[in-house]
Amino acid sequence: MTQDEKKQAVAEAALEYVESGTVIGVGTGSTANFFIDGLGRIKGKLDGAVASSEATAERLKQNGIPVLDLNATGGLALYVDGADESNRYLHLIKGGGGALTREKIVAAASEKFVCIADDSKLVDVLGTFPLPIEVIPLARSYVARQIVQLGGTPVLREGFTTDNGNIILDVHNLEILNPAEIEENLDRIVGVVTNGLFAKRPADVLLLGGDSGVTKLD
Numbered sequence: 001m002t003q004d005e006k007k008q009a010v011a012e013a014a015l016e017y018v019e020s021g022t023v024i025g026v027g028t029g030s031t032a033n034f035f036i037d038g039l040g041r042i043k044g045k046l047d048g049a050v051a052s053s054e055a056t057a058e059r060l061k062q063n064g065i066p067v068l069d070l071n072a073t074g075g076l077a078l079y080v081d082g083a084d085e086s087n088r089y090l091h092l093i094k095g096g097g098g099a100l101t102r103e104k105i106v107a108a109a110s111e112k113f114v115c116i117a118d119d120s121k122l123v124d125v126l127g128t129f130p131l132p133i134e135v136i137p138l139a140r141s142y143v144a145r146q147i148v149q150l151g152g153t154p155v156l157r158e159g160f161t162t163d164n165g166n167i168i169l170d171v172h173n174l175e176i177l178n179p180a181e182i183e184e185n186l187d188r189i190v191g192v193v194t195n196g197l198f199a200k201r202p203a204d205v206l207l208l209g210g211d212s213g214v215t216k217l218d
Helices: 003-017 030-045 054-062 100-108 137-149 179-187
Strands: 022-026 046-051 076-081 110-118 131-135 153-156 167-172 192-195 205-210 213-217
Touching (some): 003 205, 022 100, 030 076, 030 110, 076 100, 137 153, 137 167
């Protein structure tokens, strides 16, 4: 199977978690896009969706799905999103597309988080994929110095601004042996909006697409 076929397979599998009459959260990225397109076929089941990015909101609208404000919906039954990396404890690195803050907010507000990914995203130790950190622009240099002290190598994502008007530092060379502790330590740095570790609120279910089909980890 190609990588896209694996993504398509897990997106289809995630549709089974969508319950009638609910509002769900929807993530951002190539795998999430397959899920959104699948939602378009069953949009009659949904009362609407909360988008984790402007790009996702636009794709939901193109599929005829009402996009709602999280402030108006309250808690969500389900959040479906991809990941850049996952370990077997369902701790994730997210934010390759730059939507990590809104993704983390929507995930936190959701009763169940179903992560969909192809099998190349499963790793033993997180950190090969550079860890994205959303930063207030004024604090860029200060935050970068603090990250260096923690052993990481921060690189500014050139020419990129988040939907919240901030910048992204992608942190290389960080071996993430204790994801929840590192997530908390990074968030304590003044000027950091949030970081792309999803360990304090990990996925509840990980659907992995592989050559032999979809594998479920929970």
